[in-house]
Amino acid sequence: MPRLLILLLLPVALLGYSTGPDFGNSGVPGESSCLSCHGGVSGSGSVSVTFSGGSSYSPGITQHLLVTISDPVQKRWGFQLTARPASLETTPGGSFTPGPDGFTQLTCTSKSYLFGAYGQRCTGAGATQYPLQYIEHTAAGSRPGQTGSAQFSFDWTPPATATGPMVIYVAANAANDNDSSSGDHIYLREYTLQAAVIPPALPVISQNGVVNAASFAGPVTAGSWVSIQGSNLAGTTRLWSQADFVGGALPTQLDGVKVSINGKAAFVEYVSPTLVNVQAPDDTAAGPVSVQLTNSAGTSAAVMAMLQPFSPALFLWNGKYAAATRPDYSLVAPPGLFADTVSIPAKPGEVIVLWANGLGSTSPIPVPAGVNTPSDRLYTTLNPVTVLIGNLPAKVLAAALTPGNAGLFQIAVTVPENSPAGELPVVVGVGGVQSPGISYLAVQP
Numbered sequence: 001m002p003r004l005l006i007l008l009l010l011p012v013a014l015l016g017y018s019t020g021p022d023f024g025n026s027g028v029p030g031e032s033s034c035l036s037c038h039g040g041v042s043g044s045g046s047v048s049v050t051f052s053g054g055s056s057y058s059p060g061i062t063q064h065l066l067v068t069i070s071d072p073v074q075k076r077w078g079f080q081l082t083a084r085p086a087s088l089e090t091t092p093g094g095s096f097t098p099g100p101d102g103f104t105q106l107t108c109t110s111k112s113y114l115f116g117a118y119g120q121r122c123t124g125a126g127a128t129q130y131p132l133q134y135i136e137h138t139a140a141g142s143r144p145g146q147t148g149s150a151q152f153s154f155d156w157t158p159p160a161t162a163t164g165p166m167v168i169y170v171a172a173n174a175a176n177d178n179d180s181s182s183g184d185h186i187y188l189r190e191y192t193l194q195a196a197v198i199p200p201a202l203p204v205i206s207q208n209g210v211v212n213a214a215s216f217a218g219p220v221t222a223g224s225w226v227s228i229q230g231s232n233l234a235g236t237t238r239l240w241s242q243a244d245f246v247g248g249a250l251p252t253q254l255d256g257v258k259v260s261i262n263g264k265a266a267f268v269e270y271v272s273p274t275l276v277n278v279q280a281p282d283d284t285a286a287g288p289v290s291v292q293l294t295n296s297a298g299t300s301a302a303v304m305a306m307l308q309p310f311s312p313a314l315f316l317w318n319g320k321y322a323a324a325t326r327p328d329y330s331l332v333a334p335p336g337l338f339a340d341t342v343s344i345p346a347k348p349g350e351v352i353v354l355w356a357n358g359l360g361s362t363s364p365i366p367v368p369a370g371v372n373t374p375s376d377r378l379y380t381t382l383n384p385v386t387v388l389i390g391n392l393p394a395k396v397l398a399a400a401l402t403p404g405n406a407g408l409f410q411i412a413v414t415v416p417e418n419s420p421a422g423e424l425p426v427v428v429g430v431g432g433v434q435s436p437g438i439s440y441l442a443v444q445p
Helices: 004-010
Strands: 045-052 062-070 074-084 094-100 103-111 119-121 130-139 148-157 166-175 185-195 204-212 225-233 259-260 267-271 274-280 285-294 304-309 349-359 387-388 392-401 408-415 424-428 439-443
Touching: 045 166, 045 185, 062 074, 062 166, 074 148, 094 103, 094 130, 103 148, 204 285, 204 304, 225 285, 259 274, 349 424, 387 408
Parallel strands: none
Antiparallel strands: 045 062, 062 148, 074 130, 074 166, 094 148, 103 119, 103 130, 166 185, 204 225, 225 274, 259 285, 267 274, 285 304, 349 408, 387 392, 387 424, 392 408, 424 439
16 A cells, blocks of 8 residues: 555554655655645745765765754654756666665655656665665654754765756655644755766876887887877877878877977877877987877876987887888788788898888988978988898898888898798897897798
């Protein structure tokens, strides 16, 4: 039998809802409130709710609520409170956790409450079946004989996803403790809380996260390609497009992401939340330099990187094999390395092209950072380049910047005639510096 019907039959026995009202009596539009059972008579008191989060809420973050009921002439106390999204009052507005003092409890119902759905006292597990939660007083919490005011404390956890403004509805009963609904004072109030604006997290460059973009190891060189690793680096993931170039110059920002190396603007080729690729600006400095990244959230803390005149490295395929082609651009690699492109190992005595980074300045003039290499002439490395294949010296025919590309070097070499078959290590050197780590070249006579 519904509790309201029992109340009509036995009003004295239930002591005017001293054990807590039925669900749906907190004043939500379309539902009911304590006024329906207590004659609609209000006194000179009030009900208020104090929120530990102030006038806003953070999705999924629990805050503590304190309900205070005041009335100068009453001496028993009760309330019911619930939360609903302002945009849809029939959906849940989070969950409640009663306080440890035994003064509060939960009652729940389903989304179809307005159509007479069943409600019950509930725990956190029960709320799965009956997701609309109300928190209210217990018999002990009504505190008979206490005069002036009473307080109830408990926790509220908003939904994990922001749903716009959240409305808190509360109905309070300041009773006269005469074991009936007559003479009680009912107070209603509602609060609208806005979703807190959480500022986006600042970008963070990982320690040792500024590396040569070919080898993914330091150091870096002016005009070379640099990879920056970290978190919150960008809100998008994309490569530059032709629309990002202005007057033929490489962009210094991409989707609001900018990078400075030693206080100079780098040229941004690729952005993602965890990786940004840039061409380092021209710089004659050597040694530790500061690197910072700026996006719409702000500027990262500075991370130190080692800047030096040479940082030779080979771009890699599959994280292992030196990026190599033949003069006709067919791929030099183990068969089957690429699912959609044929690849064939190199042969002893064959001319191949290795693709490299960080080989330093060029001749007859330096090609400045931030522009694609002109096609009017061959811009070779200012310093001689050496290549070892399987620990055997390979004849370097030429080492130069790739026309129409920025900072990308080609090294034309002859695979040593006496190279054995197998996956042979490849090492590039320039200016007394050798490429870090190990990359391999597949050779098959």
